Amino acid sequence: MPQVVVITGASAGIGRATARLYARRGASITLIARGRGGLEAAAAEVTELGGHPLIHEADTADARQTEAAAEATEQALGPIDVWINCAFTSVFAPFAEITPEEYRRVTDVAYLGFVNGTRAALARMLPRDRGTIVQVGSALGERAIPLQSAYCGAKHAINGFTSSLRLELLHRGSNVHLTIAQLPAVNTPQFSWVRSRLPRHPQPVPPIFQPEVAARGVLHAADHPKRKQYYIGAGTVATVWANRLAPALLDRYLARTGFGSQQTDSPAPARPDNLFAPADEPAGADHGAHGAFDERSHPRSWQAALSRHPVVTAATAATGLAAAAVGLRRRLGGSRGAA
Template identity: 60%
Template sequence: MTDRNRPRVVVVTGASGGIGRAAAREFGARGDKVALLARGETGLRAAAEEIRDAGGEALPIPTDVADWEQVRDAADRVEEELGPIDVWVNVAFSSVFAEFKDIDPAEFRRTTEVTYLGYVHGTKAALDRMLPRDHGVIVQTGSALAKRGIPLQSAYCGAKHAIQGFHESLRTELLHRKSNVRVTIVHMPAVNTPQFDWVESKLPRHAQPVPPIYQPEVAARALVYAADHPKRREYWVGGSTVLTLLANRIAPGLLDRYLARTGYDSQQTDRPRDPHQPANLWKPADGPDGHDFGAHGDFDDKAHPRSIQTWAAEHRGLLAVGAGAALGLTGAGLLRNGR
């Protein structure tokens, strides 16, 4: 568990919107010093104001995480202005909603550079500073799609699968070194974020998260919890994540056929896609004078504000005690009945 006797220095990538925005706000509300990395300057400014209003200290740094030099320089600036980095949370991503046959190789490469190499760059920048101090936590924002691919998201699924392998490899190296630097990954369900309004899309209808949908605050709380409890190798958020990953272990071929049949409609609403909607693959949708998209997307009326499964994961000790007590009572009853 991390030291909570002082404000931590926390870096959150992708902090201008969605899960990153909600996570940065959650850290800031605890009084942490939060560095915000993203390309969207309008969203960065708004996120910084939210953190300051919540009682935290904010340092917005416009950064393209696909560019190693920008990430390295941002980390240097964080340590110069806020102090040694305690926690680094990788969230930033981009993607393309389309069948693979319709994705240009340059679009696939750009998605990989942002969504996968952005995590590599962030992790490298954090480790370069944490390893000499033998202190720090790196939290990777994963997804159920890091272990189970679905149609129309081949670029994103490929990048998230790469992050999973990267995480496992790095974790074994840190264990070998007996390092006190911790790395963990939090696998997310479908979340109500603005990505469905700004991710490059070639679908005929407006994109949506695959139900059930959760609010970004659910994901944010899980990331903060993981930063406080980083010894676990991974966390699964949402019952849908658990069911998907377990089903993929038991019957992956059957799940292939199910997703082939349902995966197209479940990722699109009934309304046509706006051909003029912004696309943030190559440039931020919320540029210097752009619209602040915030943390939430268009699906507030369908999104769950909490996750029972996540609560259970956070209270495993309490549940174990309760289960033990129940088993004890059951055993006592059986003994009495057997006399």
């Protein structure tokens, strides 16, 4: 029997790239997002690649809509094997420029949407005592940066929520697995549709990876969920360890560089955003998996490949720690000289 997989945020970006990988396995996939245009395009790709799609328009910030998507999945495709929480939205702006309504909306989608998805999945997996839930996390869930306070807060919250829930599953001896794929900067359409009040066009902080790198990490986490989390991309590992080894230095470095590194040299264009309505409506546009930074994005990650081999990863950990600390001190010194 083919796997039954649910992916939230499946119409674009990492969710879209992950759906393609599962489609090549012949999986039955429920694609959840708000916009019909992206969902229909994603479903066509899944079918072409050998998978079996089910479209479900839903806002995962609404627990009832998320529950309805889970129910529709099991009625149409069968018991859910894997649930992947990936949907999010955000606002690029200093905290003082984000309204309470905007902050609540980001939190409702990027944090509570994961809670709602996890609840819907567990309601079906726990009685069967099997299944896997993957949270698509971020390096920003361990090390915050400026201009993304709502998103960083949500990703930190996901880490705490998931850790607490994992302990409850361990306590009851459950065979339901829960893991997190912590991702680096990824070239997705979000930088062209997330609400922004920055003077210039937002961009991911280099090094930037293509969505396929992230999707392979998510797929591996789902296949091997007994590890509580996976760090995908050298930038993620460097950020996490620099934060653990020299947090004060990293604070000063990011305070100096974090504003400029998240913006291109181009002025911010006038454009719609997807905070309260999908970006592919009403025109029915399809944004695909990739964003606007293909020329600057890496299609592969040596670190991500190593992370799939824990013995090799452990052998290189000491080198990674030292490199992160040395690199941070050099960068901070360089930014001082330029200031």
